[in-house]
Amino acid sequence: MNNQHDSALADKLAKAGLSQKEAVIYAFLLERKGAFPSVIAKETGLNRTTVYKILSVLSVKGLITEFEKRKKFFYQAESPKRLEKYAEMQISMAKTAKENLGRIMPILDGLHRSSPDKPVVRFFEGKEGVLAIYNEHAQGEKPYDMLAFSNTIGLLPLLSQEFKENYQKQKAKIGITTRAIVPYTLENSAALKTFYKVLPKRLTPQIKYLPSEEFSFRGDLTLFDENKISIINFNEPHFAGTIIEDRTIYNMIKLFFELAWRNLPEYKRAE
The missing domain is CATH 1.10.10.10 (Winged helix-like DNA-binding domain superfamily/Winged helix DNA-binding domain)
Structure with missing residues (x-):
């Protein structure tokens, strides 16, 4: 204009x-x-x-x-008063829609879970899709141990301070503990300390580092909620991710993580 x-x-x-x-x-x-x-x-x-x-x-x-x-x-x-009334009407309609959805959620949830042997795969695109995946990490109802191969440098620029704080508070509320394997860089080390500072000490993530000279990647693979795996590509401009919901696949990848975790030495960056 x-x-x-x-x-x-x-x-x-x-x-x-x-x-x-x-x-x-x-x-x-x-x-x-x-x-x-x-x-x-x-x-x-x-x-x-x-x-x-x-x-x-x-x-x-x-x-x-x-x-x-x-x-x-x-x-x-x-008159702008019409705009205010329109907004009020939208709020009313949204409340009604939520109430109606609540009535049929048991049916929808039953249909969603009706094939226990068939993996559920969902795809997400763009920044909003990536944020939706991270929101789902902290939507469970019981504590669990989150496991991740992650390079946070690709993630942090996407997150507002409000999102970071809400994400960590929700993890703390549920009682989610975290273990992560991360490529070592000074930026990653500093970012992780800042990102997790709002968590209580008992929920502060355990981190093991990979030498970034040999194992460098821009992405995130997270096992969460005891049967889900999220995989995210942080390469701009094509942010994208996938959530796979399947106990067998979850357990198999968890074995790979535990093997790496158990055998990974404490990595110290060469001076």
């Missing part, structure tokens, strides 16, 4: 529940007290087809009005 104030307002509206394009057009109409679609397209940089689609969506949401002016359709933003 040409107007910096409009752009800043649009960014805030996008955070309040509108899509970015909806926010741009609503902010424009609010600032300009109305406009024809051709003017909206010119000033916002959106093509006309997109503008008409977004105007239709905003109209259905009750956030703008349409009327004829000089034999052409003219659009104006409704």
Whole structure:
């Protein structure tokens, strides 16, 4: 948008529940007290087809009005109170959806687990997908020993401070202990100390280091919740991950981890 104030307002509206394009057009109409679609397209940089689609969506949401002016359709933003009411309606609908989902969750969970001998494999893409995997690490209901081959340098730039703190607090709440095998670098060593500082001492991870000169990788393989394995690729820009839910595969990879853990010497970086 040409107007910096409009752009800043649009960014805030996008955070309040509108899509970015909806926010741009609503902010424009609010600032300009109305406009024809051709003017909206010119000033916002959106093509006309997109503008008409977004105007239709905003109209259905009750956030703008349409009327004829000089034999052409003219659009104006409704009072911001309408936006507040729309947000309240969305919250109400989300609560209703959650309640309805809660009623059928036992059925869905039964269907999900109905084939115990068949591995469940789920795929995740992008930053949000990777964060979803880490959230699942700390969603269990009972304590367990998390085991990981991990290079945290690829992970930490993805995580906000709030996410890090919530993740560790949830692990502490459940009582999850951690053992990890990590390529040694000064950055990894420092990052791990910072990342886990909020955990109580009894839950502080046990770390064994690999010489990074021989065993370097950018990724993470974690065994969690006693029957799940997550595998994550940290190579930008193609962040991706997989969760495999299968007791047999879990136990087999756990044997490999325990073998490595038992035989891995205390590694000290050569000076």
